[in-house]
Amino acid sequence: MLFTIFAILTVVGAVAAMSLRNLVHSVLALTLAFAGLAVVYLQLGAQFIGFAQILVYVGAVAILIVFAILLTREAAATPRSILVGSWKGSGVVVLAVFGILAWAIHHSAAYRKAMPPQPEATMQQIGNALMLRFALPLEIVGLLLTAALIGAVTIALQDKQETR
Amino acid sequence: MGETADQIFVILQRWLVSHAPASLRFPLSALLSVVVILGAFALLFAITTVLERKGLGRIQNRYGPNRVGPFGFLQPIADGIKSLTKEDIVPQAADKAVHFLAPVVLVLAAFSLYAVLPIGRNMVLVNLDAGVLFFFAVSSVMELTIFMAGWSSQNKYSLLGAMRAIAQMISYEVPLILASVTVIMAAGSLSTVAIVEKQAGYTGILPHWFVFTPWGFAGFILFMIAATAESNRSPFDLPEGESEIIAGYYIEYSGFKFALFFLGEYLGMFAISGLGITLFLGGWAAPLSFLTWVPSYLWFFAKLLAMIVVFIWIRGTLPRLRMDQLMNFAWKFMLPMALINLVAAGVWRFLPQGVLRWVVCSLLVIIPYVLLGRGLMQGWKLEKRVYQFAE
Numbered sequence: 216m217l218f219t220i221f222a223i224l225t226v227v228g229a230v231a232a233m234s235l236r237n238l239v240h241s242v243l244a245l246t247l248a249f250a251g252l253a254v255v256y257l258q259l260g261a262q263f264i265g266f267a268q269i270l271v272y273v274g275a276v277a278i279l280i281v282f283a284i285l286l287t288r289e290a291a292a293t294p295r296s297i298l299v300g301s302w303k304g305s306g307v308v309v310l311a312v313f314g315i316l317a318w319a320i321h322h323s324a325a326y327r328k329a330m331p332p333q334p335e336a337t338m339q340q341i342g343n344a345l346m347l348r349f350a351l352p353l354e355i356v357g358l359l360l361t362a363a364l365i366g367a368v369t370i371a372l373q374d375k376q377e378t379r
Numbered sequence: 380m381g382e383t384a385d386q387i388f389v390i391l392q393r394w395l396v397s398h399a400p401a402s403l404r405f406p407l408s409a410l411l412s413v414v415v416i417l418g419a420f421a422l423l424f425a426i427t428t429v430l431e432r433k434g435l436g437r438i439q440n441r442y443g444p445n446r447v448g449p450f451g452f453l454q455p456i457a458d459g460i461k462s463l464t465k466e467d468i469v470p471q472a473a474d475k476a477v478h479f480l481a482p483v484v485l486v487l488a489a490f491s492l493y494a495v496l497p498i499g500r501n502m503v504l505v506n507l508d509a510g511v512l513f514f515f516a517v518s519s520v521m522e523l524t525i526f527m528a529g530w531s532s533q534n535k536y537s538l539l540g541a542m543r544a545i546a547q548m549i550s551y552e553v554p555l556i557l558a559s560v561t562v563i564m565a566a567g568s569l570s571t572v573a574i575v576e577k578q579a580g581y582t583g584i585l586p587h588w589f590v591f592t593p594w595g596f597a598g599f600i601l602f603m604i605a606a607t608a609e610s611n612r613s614p615f616d617l618p619e620g621e622s623e624i625i626a627g628y629y630i631e632y633s634g635f636k637f638a639l640f641f642l643g644e645y646l647g648m649f650a651i652s653g654l655g656i657t658l659f660l661g662g663w664a665a666p667l668s669f670l671t672w673v674p675s676y677l678w679f680f681a682k683l684l685a686m687i688v689v690f691i692w693i694r695g696t697l698p699r700l701r702m703d704q705l706m707n708f709a710w711k712f713m714l715p716m717a718l719i720n721l722v723a724a725g726v727w728r729f730l731p732q733g734v735l736r737w738v739v740c741s742l743l744v745i746i747p748y749v750l751l752g753r754g755l756m757q758g759w760k761l762e763k764r765v766y767q768f769a770e
Binding site: 237239240243246262263266267269270273274275277278281282285337338339342361364365368371372 | 474477507508509512513515516517519520522523526527530538542545549552553567568569570710711714715718
């Protein structure tokens, strides 16, 4: 029941993000889709990925897109609808692809296999896995991101001094 | 006796819920907690507005509100009635739906921040494993609502305010989270309840709060500076800057929607102060070992009020920063300090207990602080300012 509501919300958000005329509206609709997806993650018991989804996508990606729109162009509505011309044809193609894929999945061997028990992924387990088994990849990613951060600040620092 | 006073709300809630039919128990208990949180923090908001106006008045050599009720303490009721009866004006060019949604989502997000704050012993709405992550995730939603408000008003000042707000909040979110990460490293958990428990216990009469370690102290200062910026309060109130862009992103809001923005802003401030208390100041724990008989929730609110007083004091003391100063401070000072502090926290964890780790970690924090400060101050000419007409 809850899943249906949030699935519909996510899909509506995604469709609106593609079809709305106003760019900022599209971003807000996209945010709705992100948030809906996060709720679906939470319902599946994946707390970490659910909140990380909100933090990264709603908090960073959406804001980044907003910033890009505001800095680059007038955020006015485009005069014509984005759903134009051959949308009927593309709709048929989409439906056909979806139908074929659904049919294939439904008849595949993987679908008939018994569902494995739902794995528990608590914060503790994720933390342990990241800190013990995957410590090296984590360190490398962390080092890379920190280096990028410091590099960006360094570049900004030099720019400032030149203009002075 | 002390135990009962401490747990009085928990016992009361259980007693009330036990009278309900079994199927209704869970929703009823959740509803009760939510209503209490809404009531308590809305009341705190009302008290804070009076305290702030009176405190600022005192700092600025005037009285502040003193007409409504004893000492002007009923002023928020008058304010509330006033904002309810005012006309709700929506600009003709405004994006109606987004304009309406912005304050609503802001207050919703601000209230949901309290879900993970432990207000007292056994008094937390949900003890999430990822509590701190939840807090930061929800507070990032608040940034988006500020953009929604500023953009949908179709006013250049509000758009400017929104862009300032977003730039500022993104910049200060980095040191805010990095400062919190030290505590998460030390506590080994993202759950707010577990972090409070990690700080329990006393040496002599002094508590084991994280603020009483070199990295914790530096982290707390960084956290509070970033928290001031995140809640858009002076000296980081550029997004509102009355003298530059009038009121920033909520310039086109009137009546109760304006009050909602006001409420959301204060709730955000309380929540982030509450998180600071949870992370660094031992949550609801008593500050001295012989004071543990005082109920835990009273300690939480006492600490919260102390933080609010500091916020008001700073607002009355410091002038507003300039945009470039704001950005420079975040990226060139706060960020490196937060990164170095992270190293200090790691070193603290792996050195044996004793004087050595105090010395090493203190030096690890103090030396970069001095060097960074000196480096950034280079080329500044600080001299006594002469005012032509004020002397």
